[in-house]
Amino acid sequence: MAKIAFILLCHKDPEAIIRQAQSLTAAGDCMSIHFDASAKSEHYDRIREALRDNPNVTFAKKRIKCGWGEWSLVAATLNAVEAAIEAFPRATHFYMLSGDCMAIKSAEYAHDYLDRHDRDFIESYDYLNSDWIKTGWKEERLIYRHWFNERTQKKRFYAMFELQKRLGLTREIPHDIDVMIGSQWWCLRRQTIEEIIDFSKKRRDVMRFFATTWIPDETFFQTLVRHLVPEQEIESRTLTFLMFTEYGMPVVFYNDHYDLLLSQDFLFARKISPEALELKRRLGVLFSTEGVTFQISNEGRTLFNFLSNKGRIGRRFAPRFWEKESSLGRERELLIIVCKKWHVAKRMVERIRQMTNIPCVEYLFNDEACHLPDLGGIQSTMGKRHRHRRALMRMLFDYYKTDRLVVCMDPANLDLLEDFGRDRSTTRLLEIECQFSDEYLIDHIVRAGLAGACTPREKVERLLPTVRNDMIHESDQMRDAEFENHHHLREMDPSEVGVRAVADFLTVPSATAEAIVNVEQLFAD
Incomplete structure (x- = not known):
């Protein structure tokens, strides 16, 4: 034992x-x-x-x-x-x-x-090839000698580092070890x-090496x-x-x-x-x-990130100055479907592909696995997609040789919606508002990692009001932003109301909009 x-x-x-x-x-x-x-x-x-x-x-x-x-x-x-x-x-x-x-x-x-x-x-x-160190020194921790404490002897610490750097006094890592x-x-x-x-x-020799890292x-x-x-x-x-x-x-x-x-x-x-x-x-x-x-249940870190990031959504990927000054093009139309239930938006997109010739891209800013063409690497990571959002969108317009493009986004992407809404191009939003049953929200909590399969139901149910209010808050934020060309397709509305919203959003005839909206089981979970 x-x-x-x-x-x-x-x-x-x-x-x-x-x-x-x-x-x-x-x-x-x-x-x-x-x-x-x-x-x-x-x-x-x-x-x-x-x-x-x-x-x-x-x-x-x-x-x-x-x-x-x-x-x-x-x-x-x-x-x-x-x-x-x-x-x-x-x-x-x-x-x-x-x-x-x-x-x-x-x-x-x-x-x-x-x-x-x-x-x-x-x-x-792996010390040199992993991203465990997010910011600051990496190789410098090893190849230079550090004799002084950075916190209590800051001047000496950095003076010795600068001296070694100027004189090129670097050292080799012991040849037979890989630093982790x-x-x-x-x-x-x-x-x-x-x-x-x-x-x-x-x-x-190894002890002497680590003693001055x-x-x-x-x-x-x-x-x-x-x-x-x-x-x-x-x-x-x-x-x-x-x-x-x-x-x-x-x-x-x-x-x-x-x-x-x-x-x-x-x-x-x-x-x-x-x-x-x-x-x-x-x-x-x-x-x-x-x-x-x-x-x-092991939901601690995910739950902490969810609760601590409330109110700061959209702040992580700040637009670069060249993104602010660029434009998708005055003659282009960006059609954004905003929906919390991704499967509902994807069904809608599939019908748009069948009934129109408008190219469609699904949750490219939310789903790392979203299929995108090779655009020279700008599409390769979620970080790059967010940082170079306008450049990415321009390249998609060029790739599909179109002036109209449909994309899907999560309501949490308010910063993206506001950025594209300020562009000189025409931006239209179709917000699909779905009903959220307790069972759906519980499944969402588990999928998002806020609870595990073994988490007692009473603990999960305590999260329900917070998650439901969070979704309501995202929709309220969109309304408060007062976007132009903001259309609504509500699950509880009569069919004819949804047809008008889709017809205005896509600028297509009512018959085409009706064929898109009346797809079987559009809102089914």
Whole structure:
């Protein structure tokens, strides 16, 4: 049976550390603690005194002053790991934690999970070829030497970087390793940990290299695990649930996040707020409880993005200045079908193709898989389509050799609708307004990843008002924008009203519009 040695790096709140250690070791696991040497000595003494009689707790033999982005974090981790290897010979797994982490599953569940999955859990993506680093330095972290702390010695840090850059003092990455990157929160098997310690003692060249890289806690273990362990024995993920805001700040969990945390496919979570005393109490009790069944829905990140992005939809892809100044062409007509139910709009588009000679493109700004012709790469990613929206549309007009084009968009694309509505070309909108039953919205919530197949129905139903109001809000925003040539096709309207709307939208005879609107099961789900 799995026995976990928790590797705890911490620097504050001694009472919380004591409670964390007592809780995690009560179920038979163990812990090795590194308490930052720059923290108050009386805090360290308090921790040691409180845990002195706990045989499942040990401490790193050497304490190090740690700084963000420094090698000191890795060195402190290695010291705690070596202490754990020596003190706990029966430990099968080593789990990296911080003082802000707490278990969100029972010890029984965690042990069973690790027994069933004989592998190392660590995020490890190719450093140079992946997009794990979104902005800022990439190669510079490795090929230049970083001796100073960027946060506390900013002038020295950047002065040394600029000096090396001017003098061309770059260095080679050790030839036999491929640098990887990922989250520093890992869970590794004992054999892997022992191989890492052995490697670190034999390969001083690799240790010297990482010692002067920047933010090595995101690369050192990630690289060595990939170097030492067969790929099929590694799962490139963390077992610690964590999220970040758009501003790169970690999401903090509070008392009302208990149910959400338990439903995620992770064993721990960070960061738990110091003020979330009730959440900490409930999670502490949970870890020692036996016989608990967990319904895993794993909707946390998707749900957070949905709720936090409300009111900011359409802000992500800002138009470039050359897009603002360009035009589709004064003589052209862009016909936009706006509908939340994509399958309804696609049925409408198929009938338009059959009854007219107007080229049609489906949800090109929403669906990565939307079929588009080769336009020189501008159509290849969703980001490019949004950034070069007008250029893309001009190229589609040219490709189809037409002055009239039908496209489908989601009501959430208000920024696109406003942009095209300001163009010198003629833009017409047909908003298809559908009815949304509770069952349809529940299916939509699952498809959107806001809930999982195992999410209890009562939890999903609590989301229904928010999702329904969100759809109503999108329609209200379109009305408030007061678009010219804005036509409406409502599911509840008589057929003749819809025929007039489609005839005006497409400028086609009523008979053609009637054949389009009266397609069988147009609004069926």
